[in-house]
Amino acid sequence: MHLARVESGGALLAVQFFALGILLFPLGLGPEPGMLSRLGGGLLAVMALLATLLALDRLFQQDYDDGTLDLLLTSPAPLWSIVLGKALAHWLVTGGPMILTAPLLGVLLQMSWPAIGGVAAALALGTPTLSLVGAIGASLTIGARRSGVLLALLVLPLYIPVLIFMSGTVTAAETGLAFGAHVSILGAILLLSLVLAPWAAAVALRQIGE
Amino acid sequence: MTASSPSSEQPGPGVRGSALHRFANPARFLRLARAIQPWLLAITLPCLVAGLYLGLVASPIDYQQKDTVRIMYVHVPAAWMAMFGYSTLAIASAIGLIWKHPLADLAGKAAAPIGAGFTVIALATGSLWGKPTWGTWWVWDARLTSVVVLLFLYLGYMALWNAFEQPQRAAKAAAVLALVGIVNLPIIKFSVDWWNTLHQPASISRIGTPAIDPAMLTPLLLMAVAYLGLFLLLLLLRMRVELAERRVTALQLSRSRAGEAR
Amino acid sequence: MAEFFAMGGYAVYIWPAYGIAAGVIIGLFVWSWRGLAKAERTEAALGRRQRRRVPKVERT
Numbered sequence: 001m002h003l004a005r006v007e008s009g010g011a012l013l014a015v016q017f018f019a020l021g022i023l024l025f026p027l028g029l030g031p032e033p034g035m036l037s038r039l040g041g042g043l044l045a046v047m048a049l050l051a052t053l054l055a056l057d058r059l060f061q062q063d064y065d066d067g068t069l070d071l072l073l074t075s076p077a078p079l080w081s082i083v084l085g086k087a088l089a090h091w092l093v094t095g096g097p098m099i100l101t102a103p104l105l106g107v108l109l110q111m112s113w114p115a116i117g118g119v120a121a122a123l124a125l126g127t128p129t130l131s132l133v134g135a136i137g138a139s140l141t142i143g144a145r146r147s148g149v150l151l152a153l154l155v156l157p158l159y160i161p162v163l164i165f166m167s168g169t170v171t172a173a174e175t176g177l178a179f180g181a182h183v184s185i186l187g188a189i190l191l192l193s194l195v196l197a198p199w200a201a202a203v204a205l206r207q208i209g210e
Numbered sequence: 211m212t213a214s215s216p217s218s219e220q221p222g223p224g225v226r227g228s229a230l231h232r233f234a235n236p237a238r239f240l241r242l243a244r245a246i247q248p249w250l251l252a253i254t255l256p257c258l259v260a261g262l263y264l265g266l267v268a269s270p271i272d273y274q275q276k277d278t279v280r281i282m283y284v285h286v287p288a289a290w291m292a293m294f295g296y297s298t299l300a301i302a303s304a305i306g307l308i309w310k311h312p313l314a315d316l317a318g319k320a321a322a323p324i325g326a327g328f329t330v331i332a333l334a335t336g337s338l339w340g341k342p343t344w345g346t347w348w349v350w351d352a353r354l355t356s357v358v359v360l361l362f363l364y365l366g367y368m369a370l371w372n373a374f375e376q377p378q379r380a381a382k383a384a385a386v387l388a389l390v391g392i393v394n395l396p397i398i399k400f401s402v403d404w405w406n407t408l409h410q411p412a413s414i415s416r417i418g419t420p421a422i423d424p425a426m427l428t429p430l431l432l433m434a435v436a437y438l439g440l441f442l443l444l445l446l447l448r449m450r451v452e453l454a455e456r457r458v459t460a461l462q463l464s465r466s467r468a469g470e471a472r
Numbered sequence: 473m474a475e476f477f478a479m480g481g482y483a484v485y486i487w488p489a490y491g492i493a494a495g496v497i498i499g500l501f502v503w504s505w506r507g508l509a510k511a512e513r514t515e516a517a518l519g520r521r522q523r524r525r526v527p528k529v530e531r532t
Contacts, residue, residue, distance in 0.1 A: 136390055140370065330496055444504065455511045
């Protein structure tokens, strides 16, 4: 939980960005009836991706700067579990608040209740994956030039499948077709990330020590 | 800094005189490259000429697509090379991470722009093929989207190489990214089977006879061999560039050290 | 001949496709060759400067 406190500075930031970004769309796209509700699922998913990116480059940077990273590399706890802990902490302060505010934002986007339910499910299953895969990106870009932009460039292509299935889940919730399929795939991607992402990030972190 | 004498680096675990490490010495590798190049050229050029002639002139038009099927001869081999390029990059990265072969990372760095180039060719020619055939320049189906992701993986890989002061750090980070991104390759390959999408399913099946007219298969395979030859020629050339640039960096480092010593 | 270039009316798609393929591949070769020439030039220049330096140091 110390990790969560460390990240909590970024918590309000990420969800603020999420909410603000969403609010831009009604203002930018205009009041045409029905358009916002059609786009809403996709907009929420995309903003979730971008907001998750915000807190990511700080994931390991502080540890790298103050030398904690070297301690972590030599600690008896397996490196992948440390990464898992950090990703969990990151999700608690970014994805978590986003899941909680999404229904309110959905109402503002004039989305239907089934669609809002779909968004909640999509974010609940999708955002942990975003934190996990984001941790891989963060571990690769520690100490790099322009690490913020570089992190986004590396991680967004990996996010694309998650995005596609998150949007698909919202559409499926509205139409009632294949909802289970989309949710299952999101779940499968999450399980895969839970297993592979901490390990991949650990490999990347170990390269720094060598 | 290990830039100046890669042959003095310790080989990784499990090497014991493995064949690969015989070419860890850049000079030996360059000799091998120089020996192979004429042969590659001898195979590539005739295949290219024959493939282009058959593809553009002598092969039949398709019943439905008419002449536009000729784009297939530059599009499909490019897509194959885009995936082959990434596989090369990933294998080189794995060898670099596991066995710490000194030239493996460099091979990946050399392969990346080539693979990215073929990916661009595949996307552009595919788009030009799609417009007259399906009526649209682009569609966001699974395969096309995955190929765009592939292009960004290449770009991210190249960006990582340029993002660090120390080349070794860049090499290792890029290698990990390459291996993380490998999941994209099966998605590209099988997405047309998994999802019923616009892009046509594979017409060259490994099981049983191909669904493609032999008169079209020949130019396609000739162009594929030609493209592979071009890829390998470019790869050898880029390896020479990377090795030369590494020698330059080493010289600049030793110069600045000599300056400091005085 | 004109018929060949017209490609059954699809020339505007086929020739740019072949052109892009050729352009990118040739571009990769040209870029790599120029990079190699530049690196080898720089290497030669640095090597000369180093050899010239060494006698000076020995003199002192």
